[in-house]
Amino acid sequence: MNKLQVSIVIVCMNNLKNLYPCLNSIRKYTTVSYETLVVAYMFSKENLEKVKQDFPWVTFIESREIRGFSENNNLALRQARGRYCFVVNDDTYMDMPVIDELVSTFEKLTGRVAIVSPNIKYPDGRPQYCGRNKATFWTFLASSVGIRHKDSQYKEKAGVFKTFNVMGAAFLIRTNVFKSVGWFDEYYFFCPEDIALSTTLIKLGYTCFVNGDVTLYHIQGGSSLSLMQTATEPAHVKGSISFYSGKSVFKKYVLATCYIVRSLVRALIWQLIYYIKKREKAKIKYCVYMNVIAGLLSSKSPKELFIKYYMRIKGGE
Structure with a gap:
């Protein structure tokens, strides 16, 4: 025992x-x-x-x-x-x-x-x-x-x-x-x-x-918005869509389409806010949603997406 x-x-x-x-x-x-x-x-x-x-x-x-x-x-x-x-x-x-x-x-x-x-x-x-x-x-x-x-x-x-x-x-x-x-x-x-x-x-x-x-x-959500979300969010969305669609190609297409449209609308809103107010938060949010779209249009796994955008963050430091 x-x-x-x-x-x-x-x-x-x-x-x-x-x-x-x-x-x-x-x-x-x-x-x-x-x-x-x-x-x-x-x-x-x-x-x-x-x-x-x-x-x-x-x-x-x-x-x-x-x-x-x-x-x-x-x-x-x-x-x-x-x-x-x-x-x-x-x-x-x-x-x-x-x-x-x-x-x-x-x-x-x-x-x-x-x-x-x-x-x-x-x-x-x-x-x-x-x-x-x-x-x-x-x-x-x-x-x-x-x-x-x-x-x-x-x-x-x-x-x-x-x-x-x-x-x-x-x-x-x-x-x-x-x-x-x-x-x-x-x-x-x-x-x-x-x-x-x-x-x-x-x-x-x-x-x-x-x-x-x-x-x-x-203490969930205690951290403020950061560039790291430009890498974590595409991985999160890609993994979630894979799980909820299961083996159904149709379900995967429906969910991906919804998220692409949703992310595109939000990206445009945050881009507009950035042009008007020049806030760094708006620039980061725009990048988050554009990366989500690019991730859903690629064949990369959640981990591969994270690595791609994480290395981009590191390269920009």
């Missing part, structure tokens, strides 16, 4: 401001047996030395090649020894024993349960994700034309309940189940690897749950 209960997996892109509160809260509120695996993505030599000294109980895995969320997480997941894996973003923190409570919840459930997630909130207490509805071609198509998909049935819901999709910012999963599906699908460079995972698990007959009484705080 595996005595190590949880392998905590965190990917951090050289951001100690995020990582320190996350690790400190884990150490303070977790009593079940655990190991912590942090993927140090593109860390500077100085930062890597500092975190190793400040957190000797953490295993740091260096990642110096260009990798997406899935690839970086998989570096650590393949080394996980716990019965469960707790995948969590570095820009999160807890003020209660989140991991302990999720393990306890897991062990009270019966049947083919694969995942238990916490109630994820913004730091000011506003709800972010407390379970997610099923995501389909139709819901994604609606969002592509500006109709937002709301998870109203899960908002602020209390207690333990079944959900469909999970939020990749934080979830506890059985390690053997995660391994059986090959961990995260590495084709998805920036989303929707979490939705792809839970969708696959449900197709295999597993279930996903949320404990709405267990709260984790996620």
Whole structure:
């Protein structure tokens, strides 16, 4: 029997401001047996030395090649020894024993349960994700034309309940189940690897749950607009369209067309704003949408798109 209960997996892109509160809260509120695996993505030599000294109980895995969320997480997941894996973003923190409570919840459930997630909130207490509805071609198509998909049935819901999709910012999963599906699908460079995972698990007959009484705080959207989005957004859109269209060429064509039209309109608006007000934000937004269009018209994978536009950013520095 595996005595190590949880392998905590965190990917951090050289951001100690995020990582320190996350690790400190884990150490303070977790009593079940655990190991912590942090993927140090593109860390500077100085930062890597500092975190190793400040957190000797953490295993740091260096990642110096260009990798997406899935690839970086998989570096650590393949080394996980716990019965469960707790995948969590570095820009999160807890003020209660989140991991302990999720393990306890897991062990009270019966049947083919694969995942238990916490109630994820913004730091000011506003709800972010407390379970997610099923995501389909139709819901994604609606969002592509500006109709937002709301998870109203899960908002602020209390207690333990079944959900469909999970939020990749934080979830506890059985390690053997995660391994059986090959961990995260590495084709998805920036989303929707979490939705792809839970969708696959449900197709295999597993279930996903949320404990709405267990709260984790996620500082989502805290970073300001940057040139990096000119590389991440094309990868995100290309991966999402691939997932939601499945093997259907027709669905892929419909979604790509919607996003190309939408992006073209937005690019023209931001270009006009730039000419009138000369704001750098407008210039970046214009580049984001033009790169999305070019990416959808190319045969490149999400990762290849990211590398292309990331190298363009680096070349411009």
